[in-house]
Each structure stands twice: as structure tokens, then as C-alpha cells.
Amino acid sequence: MSEDAQKLAKAIAKIAQKDGEYPILQSHMRLYRSSDPSRPMPCMYFFGLGITASGRKDIMIGNTVYPMQPGQVMLPPADLPVITSVTHATPDQPYLGLWIDLDIRLMGELAIEIPAPKPAPGDELSCVNVITLDSGINDAVIRLLELHETPELATHLLPVIQREITIRLLHGPLGACLRHHLAQESPIQRITRILSWLRENFTQDITAANLATRANMSGSTFRQHFKSVTGISPLQYLKQIRLLEARQLMLNDRVDAGSAAFHVGYESASQFSREYTRMFGAPPIRDIRRLRETVHSASEISTQSEIIPARHTI
Structure with a gap:
């Protein structure tokens, strides 16, 4: 596990201390923790950024499986039905991940303002992208997590950090694909x-x-x-x-x-x-009936935040 992934996992674990889903920052961000592998779960992914910090997870889109390892990021291009399953997780080394909603209108506005980076040799446009988490985005995400402890600052700083993450994405290896996606x-x-x-x-x-x-x-x-x-x-x-x-x-x-x-x-x-x-x-x-029993059990052990069944999990 990279140093960036370790830092992110530590920040997530500080909030998500029990297994389950934790919506924070007015549900603009969701944290996930699992101490055991999970069965395949159909759900929807919306336009956003999913990051695996520890453990491993498989995401099936159509007939293609995307293995997500610590320090990897997925950015779906649209609203996609997927099948997810945690494949590696233990009580000592749980699966920890998060999801951040992205504002496609903001991304479109910034794409006009920010010069497009030159594509690297061999770059290909792909509709589903999995990349390695870079330090800049990792630091910005950790600062988002820290806002959970200072809600009085979150209202003002949340949009600032979301904007920073969007700018970094447009400047990064996904920039060309995102601009292609945004083209009218x-x-x-x-x-x-x-x-x-x-x-x-x-x-x-x-x-x-x-x-x-x-x-x-x-x-x-x-x-x-x-x-x-x-x-x-x-x-x-x-x-x-x-x-x-x-x-x-x-x-x-x-x-x-x-x-x-x-x-x-x-x-x-x-x-x-x-x-x-x-x-x-x-x-x-x-x-x-099985889902309600799972949600009830998760609610009983959670003391940190509301845990609800997800429309998307990462």
C-alpha cells in the first residue's frame, strides 16, 4: 500500500469505526468500511469519484471486471448499473473506501477556463477509467474528511476543495477523456x-x-x-x-x-x-427481508453516523 493510500485509510477509519456506509458533508461524500468480503451487490454509480484506500474490491460494468486496489481511483462517465463485491477484507485490515459526488456543470465551466493538457503518447480515450491516486487529489480528499470535524467551516470550504479536486482531475491523466465527455x-x-x-x-x-x-x-x-x-x-x-x-x-x-x-x-x-x-x-x-436485517444490524453497531442502504457503493 502506498503512503498516500495509508494516509487516506487512516483518515477514513477515524470516522468509519464500524462496518457500514457513512454519508458525511451533507451526503456529498460517503465512506465505506467492511471487515469481511461481500457477495456481489447490484447498484448504481453516478458521476463521481470512487477511491479504494485499503482492501480490495471488484466492480463489474457490463462483462468487464475492474479490480480496485489500495490507492486506485475510478471515475464513471455516466449513470451506470454495476455489480460490486469486496474481495479482500479482514477485521485487522478492513476494506475502506469513499465516494465523492462531482458537479458536471462546474467541470464543464472549468474545462473552458483551463487549457487542455497535452495528451501523453499512447493515451487512449476510455469510458471507464481506473487510475492511481495522485498526491494532490489525495491531500485534497483528506482535507475534505477533516471538515467532518468542523461543520462550521464545511459550508464555506466544501465547494472550494471540490473545485480544487475538479481542477486537478482536468489537469491529470483523465483530463482528455473528461473534456471529450463534456463536449456537447x-x-x-x-x-x-x-x-x-x-x-x-x-x-x-x-x-x-x-x-x-x-x-x-x-x-x-x-x-x-x-x-x-x-x-x-x-x-x-x-x-x-x-x-x-x-x-x-x-x-x-x-x-x-x-x-x-x-x-x-x-x-x-x-x-x-x-x-x-x-x-x-x-x-x-x-x-x-435480508436487506432489512442487514441494515438493522449495521444501525445497532454504528455510533458515528447514519448508515443507509446505498444506491452506489465504492
């Missing part, structure tokens, strides 16, 4: 707009052809770019966000399975149950 008519930007639209309209009757027309692309071009960004087909993406939303409704709003299925756009309760079981490893009632 780039394929990635078009797909990103479709993903945002799907997040708001997933209950509608949607076809891949409709989405291609909305993106102003041919069907084959749309499918190619959509899969390059998300790792899956448009209809697979739609199914996964429907199932994730149904799970949240059942867990947080105590909606029954049939009502949740109808609410997210399913017409067949049996089809919903089959696809839910395939994705989460258990039928809806059993899965939600």
Missing part, C-alpha cells in the same frame, strides 16, 4: 443525455429504436456507443434501473412487490419476480 455533441455526451432521460422516464414503454432517434443516431451506431459507455445494451440498462428502483421502493417505502413492479413499468408480476431473482439472487420478499 460527442457520442459520449449524447449517450449521457439518453441515460439521464432514461433515469427520469424508465416507466414508459421504451424501445432501442426510440432511443436511437432521440440521440439522433442510426440504430447500429447508437447500440455501439451505448454499449461502449455502459457495457450493456439499452434494454438491459432499462431493465436494471427498473429493478434497482423497485428494490428501493420496497426497502425504503415498504411497497409490496406487485405494486413496485407496476410502478417501475412491469406489466407481468411473474416476469418481474424472475428478473429480480436473477439480478439480486433471491425473490423480492426474501431479498428485502
Whole structure:
């Protein structure tokens, strides 16, 4: 483990003293601790920065697995359904990680102001990026964590440090990819707009052809770019966000399975149950019961912060 990762792990462990999820700084940052490996968990990643400080975690996007080791950073380009699992963690050396929300509008404004760095030889644009944490970002993240102890300063310093992190990202090895992502008519930007639209309209009757027309692309071009960004087909993406939303409704709003299925756009309760079981490893009632027991146990041992089931975990 690098010295930077060790410093970050120590700062996270100071707040996250028990296993669970810790939203801090008005939930702009979330900390994660696990003393044991975990089973694969489907969830959503949104535009932000995920960092592994200790332990190891696998993140599957589409059919590709990204192993996250201490000191590594992931920056998803869009709202992505993923499957995560902690692969290395013990009580003495737990998995410790964090997530920071990024403001895409701020990044777009700064990308105009900041000269683009020259691409290094061999640089390639990739829709999912895993890089080594650099000292500048690491120090800024630690300063964010320290704001947890001084809430009276957090309101004023949080946006300043978030801005610093964004500037460092634009100057770093991800700068070229981020600028390509932010370009208004780039394929990635078009797909990103479709993903945002799907997040708001997933209950509608949607076809891949409709989405291609909305993106102003041919069907084959749309499918190619959509899969390059998300790792899956448009209809697979739609199914996964429907199932994730149904799970949240059942867990947080105590909606029954049939009502949740109808609410997210399913017409067949049996089809919903089959696809839910395939994705989460258990039928809806059993899965939600298991989740509630896990959340209840985590809440009993946590004395540091509110622990809630995550829509994204890193």
C-alpha cells in the first residue's frame, strides 16, 4: 500500500469505526468500511469519484471486471448499473473506501477556463477509467474528511476543495477523456443525455429504436456507443434501473412487490419476480427481508453516523 493510500485509510477509519456506509458533508461524500468480503451487490454509480484506500474490491460494468486496489481511483462517465463485491477484507485490515459526488456543470465551466493538457503518447480515450491516486487529489480528499470535524467551516470550504479536486482531475491523466465527455455533441455526451432521460422516464414503454432517434443516431451506431459507455445494451440498462428502483421502493417505502413492479413499468408480476431473482439472487420478499436485517444490524453497531442502504457503493 502506498503512503498516500495509508494516509487516506487512516483518515477514513477515524470516522468509519464500524462496518457500514457513512454519508458525511451533507451526503456529498460517503465512506465505506467492511471487515469481511461481500457477495456481489447490484447498484448504481453516478458521476463521481470512487477511491479504494485499503482492501480490495471488484466492480463489474457490463462483462468487464475492474479490480480496485489500495490507492486506485475510478471515475464513471455516466449513470451506470454495476455489480460490486469486496474481495479482500479482514477485521485487522478492513476494506475502506469513499465516494465523492462531482458537479458536471462546474467541470464543464472549468474545462473552458483551463487549457487542455497535452495528451501523453499512447493515451487512449476510455469510458471507464481506473487510475492511481495522485498526491494532490489525495491531500485534497483528506482535507475534505477533516471538515467532518468542523461543520462550521464545511459550508464555506466544501465547494472550494471540490473545485480544487475538479481542477486537478482536468489537469491529470483523465483530463482528455473528461473534456471529450463534456463536449456537447460527442457520442459520449449524447449517450449521457439518453441515460439521464432514461433515469427520469424508465416507466414508459421504451424501445432501442426510440432511443436511437432521440440521440439522433442510426440504430447500429447508437447500440455501439451505448454499449461502449455502459457495457450493456439499452434494454438491459432499462431493465436494471427498473429493478434497482423497485428494490428501493420496497426497502425504503415498504411497497409490496406487485405494486413496485407496476410502478417501475412491469406489466407481468411473474416476469418481474424472475428478473429480480436473477439480478439480486433471491425473490423480492426474501431479498428485502435480508436487506432489512442487514441494515438493522449495521444501525445497532454504528455510533458515528447514519448508515443507509446505498444506491452506489465504492
